[in-house]
Amino acid sequence: MPPHAEHVAPAVPSIEPTHWLQGFDRHARLHPEKIALVNGSRSFTYAALETHSNRIAQQLGDSGIGAGDYVGSGFDRSVDLIATLLGILKSGAAYVPLDPGYPQARIERMIASAGLETVITTRKLASSFPGVKILVPDENSPAEKHPIIRAAGSPAYAIFTSGSTGQPKAASVFDSGFANLLDWYGSSLALGPDDRTLVISSPSFDLTQKNLFAPLLTGGTLVLDGLQTYDIPRILALIRDHGITLLNCTPSAFYPLVEGSAADGYRALATLRFAVLGGEPVSIPRLRSWLEHPSCRAEVVNSYGPTECTDICLFHRMHRGNIDRFPFVPLGREVPNVQVTIRDEALSILADGETGELCIGGACVGGGYLNDPERSANCFVNGIYRSGDLAKRLPCGNFEFRGRADYQVKVNGFRIELGEIEIALNGHGQVREAVVTAHGNKLTAHVQGTATAADLRDHLSETLPAYMIPAEFLTVEAFPLTPNGKVDRKAVAETHCAHATRLPHESPAGLESSILALWSEILGQPIVDSSANFFDLGGSSIHLAVAHVRLREMTGRDFPITDLFAHPSARAIATHLSPRQAATTSHIQNRARLARAGLAAFQRPIQR
Numbered sequence: 369m370p371p372h373a374e375h376v377a378p379a380v381p382s383i384e385p386t387h388w389l390q391g392f393d394r395h396a397r398l399h400p401e402k403i404a405l406v407n408g409s410r411s412f413t414y415a416a417l418e419t420h421s422n423r424i425a426q427q428l429g430d431s432g433i434g435a436g437d438y439v440g441s442g443f444d445r446s447v448d449l450i451a452t453l454l455g456i457l458k459s460g461a462a463y464v465p466l467d468p469g470y471p472q473a474r475i476e477r478m479i480a481s482a483g484l485e486t487v488i489t490t491r492k493l494a495s496s497f498p499g500v501k502i503l504v505p506d507e508n509s510p511a512e513k514h515p516i517i518r519a520a521g522s523p524a525y526a527i528f529t530s531g532s533t534g535q536p537k538a539a540s541v542f543d544s545g546f547a548n549l550l551d552w553y554g555s556s557l558a559l560g561p562d563d564r565t566l567v568i569s570s571p572s573f574d575l576t577q578k579n580l581f582a583p584l585l586t587g588g589t590l591v592l593d594g595l596q597t598y599d600i601p602r603i604l605a606l607i608r609d610h611g612i613t614l615l616n617c618t619p620s621a622f623y624p625l626v627e628g629s630a631a632d633g634y635r636a637l638a639t640l641r642f643a644v645l646g647g648e649p650v651s652i653p654r655l656r657s658w659l660e661h662p663s664c665r666a667e668v669v670n671s672y673g674p675t676e677c678t679d680i681c682l683f684h685r686m687h688r689g690n691i692d693r694f695p696f697v698p699l700g701r702e703v704p705n706v707q708v709t710i711r712d713e714a715l716s717i718l719a720d721g722e723t724g725e726l727c728i729g730g731a732c733v734g735g736g737y738l739n740d741p742e743r744s745a746n747c748f749v750n751g752i753y754r755s756g757d758l759a760k761r762l763p764c765g766n767f768e769f770r771g772r773a774d775y776q777v778k779v780n781g782f783r784i785e786l787g788e789i790e791i792a793l794n795g796h797g798q799v800r801e802a803v804v805t806a807h808g809n810k811l812t813a814h815v816q817g818t819a820t821a822a823d824l825r826d827h828l829s830e831t832l833p834a835y836m837i838p839a840e841f842l843t844v845e846a847f848p849l850t851p852n853g854k855v856d857r858k859a860v861a862e863t864h865c866a867h868a869t870r871l872p873h874e875s876p877a878g879l880e881s882s883i884l885a886l887w888s889e890i891l892g893q894p895i896v897d898s899s900a901n902f903f904d905l906g907g908s909s910i911h912l913a914v915a916h917v918r919l920r921e922m923t924g925r926d927f928p929i930t931d932l933f934a935h936p937s938a939r940a941i942a943t944h945l946s947p948r949q950a951a952t953t954s955h956i957q958n959r960a961r962l963a964r965a966g967l968a969a970f971q972r973p974i975q976r
Contacts (some may be wrong), residue, residue, distance in 0.1 A: 388547040389457055389516050391585035393418070402561070404584055406591045406610065407447050417451060417584075418513075424455025424488065424505055425514040431486065431503065435460035435519045438482055438526060438738070441571070442466045442489030442497050445592040448505055449571055450580060452488050453525075460517040463525045464538060467572040468493050469596060473831040474536065478528055482538045482738050518543060526738055527574045527675045529783055536788075537743065540735040545678040546577070548731040552703045553578050554586045556683075557614065557642050557669075561587035564639075566612040568593045568603060568621065574675040575646050579616050598909040599929050600628040600917050604636040616644040618781025619651065620809065624914045626658045631921075634663045646671035646680070647781030649769065650697045659688045672699040672769070675783075677753050678732040681706050682767055698766040699759065705731040710761055715749065718760075723770050726759040727752045775857070777806040780908055782835045789813070789828070789836055796827045803847060804838060805861040808892065810906045813838040814860055816846070821904070839906030879945065882922060883938040890914055898939040902932070919945070 392414075395402070400415035412420075433439060439456050441463050443449035456463040464482050466475055468489070479487070479500060487497040494502045524546045526538040553559070565583040567590065569576045583590040591610050593603065604625060606612065615622070622645055629636040637658065643666055650670045658664055666687075673681035684700025702708050707729040710718045718724045729752040736744030747754050758770040775786045786804045789811070793802035798819035805812050813824065821841035828837045848859040880898050887895045887902065890911050902912065916929045923945050935941040 387516055387518055388543075388550055388581075388585060389454070389518070392454065392581075393516070395584065395587045399561075399587065402587070403589050405447055405450055406589060407445070408592075408594050410447070412447050414584075417447070417454070419511045420447070420451035420505070421454035421458060422514040423507070423509045423511050424452055425458035426510050426512070427503060427506060428455060428459040428461060429514075431501075433459055433461050433486060434517065435522060437461040437486075438464050438484060438523075440464050440466045440479065440482070440484045440487035440489075440497065440500065442468055442487050442493055443571065444468060444596065445567060445571060445594050447592075448490065450584075450590065450592075452505065453580065454584075455514075456488070457518070457524065458514050458516050460519065460522065462523040462540070465525070465527070465571040465576075466497065467570050467833075468496050469570075470572075470833050471830055472496065474833060477831075478536055478538070481528075481535060481740075482526060523735055525577060527577070528572065529574075529675050537740060538738040539674075539676040540738055541577075541675075541678050542735055545732045545734060548705050549578055549678050549680060549703065550582055550585060553582050553680075557644075559583070559586040559588060559614070563588040563613045563641070564591055564610055565589070565614040565616075566591045566593065566603075566606055566610065568598075568615070569617055574679045575616055575618075575644075575671075578679060579614075583614075597929065598913050600624050600913040604629055607639065608636040611639045613639055613641040614644070615640060615642075616646070618647040619645045619654075620648065620780045620910055623651070623654045624910055624917070626655060627914070628917050630657065634658050634661050637666070638663050640664075640666040642667055642669055644669040644671055646673070647783070648778045650686075652686075652691055652697060656691065659686070659691060664688070670697050670700060672767075673703075673732070674728070674753065674755055676734050676736075676747065677706075677728045677755075678734060681708055681728050681732055684766065694766070696768065698762070699769050700767065701765055702730075703732065708761075708767060709752070710759060710767075715752075715754075720761045720763050723758055723760045725773055726755045726757045726767070728755060729753070779806055779811055780809050780835060780910065784811070784836055786811075789832065789838065792828055792831050793824065796824060798823070801847065801855075803855055803857065803860050805857065807861070809908075810840065811836070811838040812840040812842060814842050814844050814847070816844055825904075835908075839904070879923070879942040880938050883919070883942055886915060886918055886922070887938065890918075895938075898942075899937050902936045902938075 396414040396418035401413050403411050404414040404417045405412040428439065439461050441449065441452050441456065443452060453463050464484060466478060466487065475496060476498065479497065484500055486501045486503060488503045488505065489497060491504055522543045523540045524543045526540040528536045528538050559582055563583065565579055565588060567576060567579050580590065591606065591612065593606060622643055645668060655668060659668065668686045670684045670686065671680045673679050680703055682699040682702060684698050709727050710722065710724040711727050712718055712724050733751065733753050736748050756773045756776055758773050759767050760770060761767055777784055777786060789804045790802050793799050793813060793815065796819055799815055799817040801816045803814045815824065824841055825837060848856040884895050884898065891906055895905060912932055913929065916932055920926060925945055931944060932941060935944045
């Protein structure tokens with residue numbers, strides 16, 4: 369079959385119909401010594417992973433946990449994470465992934481919101497999850513084969529999304545919806561024993577879930593990037609060295625990989641069969657040169673769907689033969705057993721070509737928000753989920769995205785309720801009122817009050833993950849109002865540049881000037897202050913990874929990405945990279961200390 373031919377679903381589904389978990393058990397039974405999971409320098413067979421998951425299922429059963437219970441999983445990307453999720457599901461319970469990298473206050477709110485009583489984690493991370501019973505995987509517990517105990521209509525997991533009330537909300541997903549997604553994913557992409565899937569996204573991200581299980585249900589190999597920093601050369605090396613065939617992430621996380629591999633003819637991406645992108649709109653210009661290159665044998669899958677409806681509801685496959693079929697990238701067509709309609713405010717279905725709210729029904733619709741029946745009732749109406757997205761159905765059956773109907777935005781692939789950030793800002797004693805706006809991939813906070821940007825950033829970091837902290841803080845005298853007395857958000861967004869204050873700076877020269885020009889290009893705004901902190905200017909971990917690659921090319925110097933955390937201003941990194949820089953022992957020790965501090969402050973899950 370040609371590399372870009374449309375695949376037809378095989379007659380025999382890749383996941384057994386009795387229960388999707390049995391697909392993993394079947395491969396563990398038939399191919400026990402096949403490598404199921406690679407994590408750093410360690411690899412684990414199907415038999416070893418099966419044994420580990422059985423122990424955890426037994427531990428949970430011995431603790432009285434089973435059908436109807438939700439159990440927290442507190443792991444980074446690791447073998448313990450995968451075995452724990454399998455074990456929780458085998459026990460009949462549902463899992464709630466809790467990213468250990470989140471701020472303590474947010475983790476505590478997530479535990480309270482979901483009503484969690486038990487969290488499985490490591491002894492080292494146990495203190496991150498207070499007020500609950502802690503279970504640590506016991507390698508000495510019984511490892512007999514554990515039957516799959518799943519009642520009809522069971523929830524499989526719950527994923528937290530950003531909450532407009534100031535509280536994160538946990539959206540539950542049914543076994544049946546997840547099975548439908550996995551069956552489509554495995555069949556449509558023809559996943560099999562020769563496929564190797566790389567996971568670089570957070571365990572707490574909705575798009576991550578299918579990628580943790582689909583390889584194990586189809587006899588393939590799951591490769592986990594266990595490090596939390598987004599490092600382009602390292603990820604490209606993982607793709608190349610492990611022969612990765614499938615990668616699923618946000619477009620913002622994938623573009624730097626394409627750009628970082630261009631110099632050698634995209635050889636690092638040569639094994640990819642599919643790049644599944646989701647969470648934000650896809651840019652064809654940033655992918656065209658790769659898709660049209662002779663070394664590319666991959667298709668790009670644009671995927672759309674909210675957490676509340678099991679991650680993917682619509683999809684559109686693109687390759688060099690069809691990238692110009694539309695003047696935009698469509699959301700695509702429905703996943704099997706999913707119904708998408710466009711409706712007006714009264715929830716009447718609109719005709720093709722009319723713009724309205726995208727509503728979702730069918731097998732993918734989840735169980736609503738844990739412990740929040742009022743919010744669930746507002747979003748789930750008569751068996752459909754109201755997405756809040758505006759879209760229209762084209763005559764050809766594809767859907768076109770037309771924006772958001774409310775204040776929910778997507779920044780770098782993360783779905784964010786601006787109201788949650790505003791509530792956190794208004795909790796600061798020196799803030800009278802705050803409005804947060806989004807411009808492209810940058811959040812801006814407009815604040816009435818006397819607090820400094822540094823104070824506000826520190827305040828927010830106590831309760832919000834890094835991707836929700838605004839890159840820019842502006843002081844305003846008063847907010848423009850609409851005729852009915854509400855803050856005119858559109859006017860705030862349109863006039864935000866008028867409030868910006870430039871700090872005095874010295875004219876840069878030499879390498880400093882080149883670095884500022886590079887930063888201006890990457891961040892999409894003029895950067896003229898050599899003393900400004902890259903992260904305060906709106907730089908994300910992805911931006912930093914791009915800057916790292918470009919600086920190595922510019923200077924001919926090979927240096928670790930942690931140097932950029934240690935020297936976050938143009939002046940500091942220019943001095944560090946100068947040939948005259950003397951690497952004294954104290955300088956090296958100080959650089960290491962600063963790098964560790966920078967990493968700790970800026971680490972965040974990648975999606976993305």
